[in-house]
Amino acid sequence: MGTLFGTDGVRGVANRDLTAELAFRLGRAGAYVLNRHGARPRIMIGKDTRISGDMLEAALAVGILSVGGDCIRAGVIPTPGLAYLVRTMDCCAGAMISASHNPVPDNGIKFFAGDGFKLPDAVEDEIEALVRDEQFPFPQPVGGELGRVAVDGDCAERYLDFLREQARDLDLTGLKLVIDCANGAASHIAPRLFAGLGAQMQSIYSEPNGININAGCGSTHTGPLQRVVPDLEADLGLAFDGDADRLIAVDEQGSVVDGDQTMVICGLARKRKGTLPGDRVVVSVMSNLGLREAFRNAGIEVPETRVGDRYILEEMRRSQAVLGGEQSGHIIFLDRATTGDGLLTALELLKVVRESGQPLSRLAGQMTRFPQVLVNIQVQNKQALHGHPVIAEAVRCAEQKLAGRGRILVRPSGTEPLVRVMGEGPREDELMEVVSELSEVVKAQLE
Numbered sequence: 001m002g003t004l005f006g007t008d009g010v011r012g013v014a015n016r017d018l019t020a021e022l023a024f025r026l027g028r029a030g031a032y033v034l035n036r037h038g039a040r041p042r043i044m045i046g047k048d049t050r051i052s053g054d055m056l057e058a059a060l061a062v063g064i065l066s067v068g069g070d071c072i073r074a075g076v077i078p079t080p081g082l083a084y085l086v087r088t089m090d091c092c093a094g095a096m097i098s099a100s101h102n103p104v105p106d107n108g109i110k111f112f113a114g115d116g117f118k119l120p121d122a123v124e125d126e127i128e129a130l131v132r133d134e135q136f137p138f139p140q141p142v143g144g145e146l147g148r149v150a151v152d153g154d155c156a157e158r159y160l161d162f163l164r165e166q167a168r169d170l171d172l173t174g175l176k177l178v179i180d181c182a183n184g185a186a187s188h189i190a191p192r193l194f195a196g197l198g199a200q201m202q203s204i205y206s207e208p209n210g211i212n213i214n215a216g217c218g219s220t221h222t223g224p225l226q227r228v229v230p231d232l233e234a235d236l237g238l239a240f241d242g243d244a245d246r247l248i249a250v251d252e253q254g255s256v257v258d259g260d261q262t263m264v265i266c267g268l269a270r271k272r273k274g275t276l277p278g279d280r281v282v283v284s285v286m287s288n289l290g291l292r293e294a295f296r297n298a299g300i301e302v303p304e305t306r307v308g309d310r311y312i313l314e315e316m317r318r319s320q321a322v323l324g325g326e327q328s329g330h331i332i333f334l335d336r337a338t339t340g341d342g343l344l345t346a347l348e349l350l351k352v353v354r355e356s357g358q359p360l361s362r363l364a365g366q367m368t369r370f371p372q373v374l375v376n377i378q379v380q381n382k383q384a385l386h387g388h389p390v391i392a393e394a395v396r397c398a399e400q401k402l403a404g405r406g407r408i409l410v411r412p413s414g415t416e417p418l419v420r421v422m423g424e425g426p427r428e429d430e431l432m433e434v435v436s437e438l439s440e441v442v443k444a445q446l447e
Helices: 020-034 053-066 079-088 121-132 155-166 190-196 223-231 259-273 289-297 309-319 342-356 360-364 389-402 428-446
Strands: 010-013 042-047 070-076 093-097 106-113 149-151 176-180 200-204 236-240 247-250 282-284 323-325 331-333 372-378 407-412 418-424
Touching: 020 042, 020 053, 020 093, 020 106, 020 121, 042 053, 042 079, 053 070, 053 093, 053 106, 070 079, 070 155, 079 093, 079 106, 079 155, 079 342, 106 121, 155 190, 155 342, 176 190, 176 223, 190 200, 190 236, 190 342, 200 223, 223 236, 223 247, 236 342, 247 259, 247 342, 259 289, 259 323, 259 331, 259 342, 259 360, 282 309, 309 323, 309 331, 331 342, 342 360, 372 428, 389 407, 389 428, 407 428, 418 428
Parallel strands: 042 070, 042 093, 070 149, 176 200, 176 236, 282 323
Antiparallel strands: 010 106, 093 106, 236 247, 323 331, 372 418, 407 418
């Protein structure tokens, strides 16, 4: 993989790192590469609620049009909604403008192929090479061969219809929900979805204004939801991120139910119902040891990948698994969708709650969560971590101190200029000491 695309597309501070010029180049190169059949490319563009989305959308569209491609502007829509529409509306590709859970100054562009799946590394590398090649002779059509833009105001409604179809047997009458939409792409979809299923519903952070996305709310800032749920005596809360591809839940007591616990709840329920092919759930190296223990006790295999939903998905497709995901709440139900979908995950979780008749706190108790200590270190060059001898020795010493009672993981973030240092084991005090010492070494070497 090159240096432009990370694990989730091209990311950066909008108008500084991710400029209009770069968006134009990505649109031009993406349309050229993704048009595999010689016909006029037809690419759908979606975005979340960030103020920079308009600028990047315009530049990306110009790039597509300049090589003779047509584009459909879907407007504000969750990332999984774009992935669904691309594969059902005869598009050769889709481009989503979003930085997911990141703060408002950031933005990103990621492509989906015509089948609704994210692009393989090799295709992203090809696009990146053309973005960087100043001399490449891109087509320059004129007259009637130039591309056209169409605005489709029904895209969000089509995605909502898809979600309703997935929940056709789910009745939430009598269930009291609080949903946190992160002032993002779910703001005008999630309240309608859950209210339409009969839930007594209260929504918070569902009034986007372009600059409040993910601001102290959503799946990465669950504090407000944790307070509101017990205050309102709700049955549970649902927190989405800015582009609604993640879900973090909150139980009736105000405790967080993360992606690992949600996978355990849904995985065990599917195992009992016989809808978990191969008795297999794919997770990343960041998933809690408690998840592995819960699945092992139930006879469920747990293949492990590097961090990033693209790698989860690759392994799911290879091993024919239908459930996989990450602790962050990015969960893929491959028999339902081609990418992680926070709203779809919420529906799957609510089905288990309704069918079991148990409160979410009891369902989450099927997994004992081991303490994890995570330190994020801002660095100039996160790639310098690879093969660094001093850090490698410090990791070895940290693992020796845990003496087999836990594990250490040091890795670069796929979407931010960070190195993450994580320790996991039965004793939090021991982990804090070991992770603190290791983090100081990483800081000294990479800052």
